[in-house]
Amino acid sequence: MLIAHSEINRHLICDYSSLDLSNPEILLNALQQLRQLVIQEGEEIFNQWRSRIQRQNFLQSSQNLAYYLALRRHDLRPLQAALMPWGLSSLGRIEARVLPNLDAAIATLGAICGSCSDSLPNRPSLAAFFEGDRLLEQHTEDLLDAKLNQRRVRIMVTLPTEAASYYEFVRDLIQRGTNCVRINCAHDTSAEWSAMIANVRIAEAETGHSCKVLMDLGGPKPRIGIARCLRHAGANAPNAKQRIFRGECLLLTRDLPTTNESTCFQVNCTIPEILDQLEVGASVWIDDGHIGARVESITEEGVLLRITHARIKGEKLGADKGLNFPDTTLRFSPLTQKDRQDLDFVATHADIVGYSFVQEPADIELLQRELQARLPINASIPGIIAKIETPLAVSNLPELIVQAAGKQPLGATLLRIWCKIKE
The missing domain is CATH 3.20.20.60 (Phosphoenolpyruvate-binding domains)
Incomplete structure (x- = not known):
């Protein structure tokens, strides 16, 4: 079996492309090597966390989480496909019991292959296999x-x-x-x-x-503070609800909207420092996704948005609508x-x-x-x-x-x- 070193994540990964996983003995060996890597990498992760864990009843759960993260560094799809014809776990719902699930699959496959029991992990008891589920319920009771x-x-x-x-x-x-x-x-x-x-x-x-x-x-609540539309006569009253359409522009400002001759909608953001973190091309969603926009330019006046998503009849734009910035890491x-x-x-x-x-x-x-x-x-x-x-x-x-x-x-x-x- 090939063990390759990834320069991208610097973790050992398993390469199954050259293996005949239809052979149960080769499949067993692949599972055993995967288990060894999961323990090794999982312990490294857990040791980095250990000093932050003061609750003793969270230790076992955190260790299983570390094993799960280590497991998911590897592409399990070839193993999953190879295990299914043998009627064994495909490792698809392994979150609560990483090592017990691996141990059960290895022990059963080892019995099929007639392997020496000394070379195999012990088959977990029913209680040990479902210990993760019990712990999850206990943590839920601790909270709720x-x-x-x-x-x-x-x-x-x-x-x-x-x-x-x-x-x-x-x-x-x-x-x-x-x-x-x-x-x-x-x-x-x-x-x-x-x-x-x-x-x-x-x-x-x-x-x-x-x-x-x-x-x-x-x-913190990123929202529209005051909205002002200056396209129509008499529509420049603060917070007057007007409809905005796809393709129109929207000026997002740090301060209160102005009363200049702009034909754009103008709104201010309740957390003005967000504007300093936006970049051209970033997505902005308004009012729980009813209005979608993209940053077109950044000016001294504010951030100019172009509306990309709205119903044909337009969407109402007013004060206190939520703002969402999914492409931007907000600080x-x-x-x-x-x-x-x-x-x-x-x-x-x-x-x-x-x-x-x-x-x-x-x-x-x-x-x-x-x-x-x-x-x-x-x-x-x-x-x-x-x-x-x-x-x-x-x-x-x-x-x-x-x-x-x-x-x-x-x-x-x-x-x-x-x-x-x-x-």
């Missing part, structure tokens, strides 16, 4: 608590302002099976939040059902000044903290420091639900998981990264 009534899912409900003064509403939610309530920190104040949480705790005691409290930090703090103020309350009242625009391990570390600075000594740190919203966050996901779950319960939500193209 146990399921009710044999349900396969947990139920989360966002509380309205009325939940602060309407106890019966909160009690009924929990009585009917709500596992977690969400408080959106972009709305209301600490007074309402405190009343909501008090109602939740009273309802827990009355119903006998536990309920987690997720407090979702507002985070700004995921914690706003308001978030830091809200954390004074959130750190000591929330079971889970919702965290937007997480992109790098340093972003997780920032929130961990801010939480720890506000907690009493030896107090447990709240869990995190990290919102994965950018391509950079996706590429950094393993490091984000280790940085967060190494210290506290973690969940992740994968939000829309590339908006759907709409005709």
